[in-house]
C-alpha cells in the first residue's frame with residue numbers, strides 16, 4: 001500500500017469520469033496515529049514553543065467533537081505538559097466519545113459560556129484559567145495561526161517529495177491555516193481549497209495573507225493569488241451538516257473504494273464537490289491530489305447508519 005492511492009470514480013453511473021480524470025488521495029489519515037491528518041503538523045511547532053517556555057500546561061479551545069481537542073490531548077500522553085481543554089458550551093454529564101478519550105489521555109476539561117467562548121483566547125475564562133495555571137501555553141482555537149501554518153508548510157514539502165507531478169492539490173479548510181501552509185510551499189502546485197464552514201467568502205484573502213506571512217521572499221503574493229482557488233459553497237448546508245445527498249454519495253463512494261475511509265466533515269465534502277464539478281465538466285485538472293486531513297474519530301458524533309465506512 002502506498003500513502004497515495006487512486007480514487008475509483010466509477011460509481012453512481014459515472015463510469016466516464018474514470019477515463020477523463022485522475023483523482024488521487026494522499027492518506028494523511030494514516031499518519032501519526034495520535035493526531036492524524038493535519039493536526040500533528042499544526043501542533044508540532046506549538047509543542048516546541050511550549051517546551052521552550054517550560055510550560056507545564058497546554059491549553060486550547062474547541063467543540064465537544066473537535067478533532068483538534070482530541071489531537072492535543074493524545075499528543076500530550078507521555079509528555080511533561082497536561083492538556084487543559086476549554087470546551088464550547090456546558091459539559092454534559094454524558095461526555096462525547098471525543099471528550100471521553102481526552103479525559104482518558106489525561107486532559108482536564110473546562111466548560112464555557114458560548115458568548116465568552118467566541119472571544120477565543122480573549123475569553124474571560126481563558127484569563128481565569130491562566131490565573132490558576134500561570135505556566136500555561138495557549139494554542140489558538142483549531143491550532144491555527146503562523147505556527148500551525150508553518151507545520152503545514154513542512155508537511156507540503158514532505159508530501160511533494162512523495163507525490164510527483166500533479167496539476168493541483170485539493171484540501172478542506174476550517175481555520176484555513178492548513179491551506180495557507182500548503183500554499184506557502186513551492187512544493188504545492190495549484191491549490192483548490194473548499195471551506196467546510198458557511199459564510200467564509202473572506203477566507204480566501206486570509207489564506208493569502210497567512211501564506212505570504214510564512215512564505216519565503218521568493219514567492220510573491222501575486223504568485224500565491226494565482227495558485228489558489230477557493231470555494232465557499234461546498235459546505236453542504238454548514239459546518240458538520242450531513243444532508244441525504246452527501247450520505248448517498250458516501251455510500252456509493254465507499255462501495256467503489258473499499259480501502260478508503262473519509263471523515264464526515266471535511267475531506268468527504270471536498271471529494272463530493274470535486275465529483276460534481278467533474279460531472280459538469282468544470283473541474284480544470286486532469287490529475288489532482290486530494291490531501292486527506294484525517295478526522296475519522298468525528299464519525300462518533302453521527303449515527304451508525306450515516307457512516308458507510
Ligand SMILES: *Cc1c(COP(=O)(O)O)cnc(C)c1O
Pocket residue numbers: 037038039067068142144172173174175176177178179263266267293294295296
Ligand atoms: C481541523 C481539520 C481541518 C481544518 O484545518 P484548518 O487548518 O483549520 O483549515 C480539516 N480537516 C480535518 C479532518 C480537521 O480535523
